[in-house]
Amino acid sequence: MITKLSHLCIYVLNQDSAHDFYVNKLGFSVHTDAPMGEGARWLTVTPPEQPELEITLFLVAEGGMFDKETVATMTSLIKKGTFGAAVFTCNDLMATYQELIAKGVVFKKPPTKEFYGYEALFVDDSGNWFSLAQLNS
Amino acid sequence: MEQYEKIYLYKRIVQSKLFIDRHFANNIDLNNIADEACFSKFHFIRLFKSIYGRSPHNYLVSVRIDNAKKLLTEGVSVLDASMRVGFDSVTSFAATFKKMAGKTPSAYRSQAIIKKHAIIANPLSAVPNCFAQTHGWIK
Structure with missing residues (x-):
């Protein structure tokens, strides 16, 4: 049986900028930052209370299964805000929202009451959007 | 939600948390942090703990x-x-x-x-x- 998630992949358009966003704005920790040659880089981060979950900041760039056309399509879709990548949770949404706003994070939806708790939507530096939720206890 | 009516308080507590994040290496104490948030020390500790689940001092140590x-x-x-x-x-x-x-x-x-x-x-x-x-x- 499947027991848990170890890696989650988020496609980003610039790894330096993504590193700054996820580490300095969201407060995640770098798990692995390894140069893979020819400018490629394996970069993973972990949420503060989930150090075993590696979020891979996967660069959309030519190579491997990504040809030029795929890169152009992915880039366009990510910039357009097509992809909702994940749901993050926090203990106090209003405090987290105020902190992220102070750090310059862009929100698509302010904290709003939902049947499962409170939720806001924010966008990363590439254009991926995320739910940030305070779940009912 | 009652707490959403207290956005001003939230902003001040969040600012104090960010103050700790920025100045953790300095010799800051609770009075500095409470001053930053414009609260009495007691009120500040109570509010901080209600939001972050730990005291400002414990948060400073963890940072x-x-x-x-x-x-x-x-x-x-x-x-x-x-x-x-x-x-x-x-x-x-x-x-x-x-x-x-x-x-x-x-x-x-x-x-x-x-x-x-x-x-x-x-x-x-x-x-x-x-x-x-x-x-x-x-x-």
Whole structure:
């Protein structure tokens, strides 16, 4: 049986900028930052209370299964805000929202009451959007 | 939601948290932080704890230890790391670090350096094969 998630992949358009966003704005920790040659880089981060979950900041760039056309399509879709990548949770949404706003994070939806708790939507530096939720206890 | 009517209070408490994040290496105490948030010390501690689940002092200590971990991973010595994150005494730092991280700062540093060197020697050891193939890093 499947027991848990170890890696989650988020496609980003610039790894330096993504590193700054996820580490300095969201407060995640770098798990692995390894140069893979020819400018490629394996970069993973972990949420503060989930150090075993590696979020891979996967660069959309030519190579491997990504040809030029795929890169152009992915880039366009990510910039357009097509992809909702994940749901993050926090203990106090209003405090987290105020902190992220102070750090310059862009929100698509302010904290709003939902049947499962409170939720806001924010966008990363590439254009991926995320739910940030305070779940009912 | 009642707490959403208190956005002004939230902003002040969040500012105090950010103050700790920025100035953890300095000799700040609760009075500095409460002053930053424009609260009495008692009121400030109560509100901070209700939002972050721990006292401002405990939060400050955790920020210092988290930053010490980063420095140790970069190879900074235990003594330098303790001073650079705001501890007056390396003994106090080592005891607090062990309590929070479950190992001594020197053991943490050694393990982090070994891991770092292993990745430098063989970067693919850190990457699941499926991702490495997707990137074209292995044939």
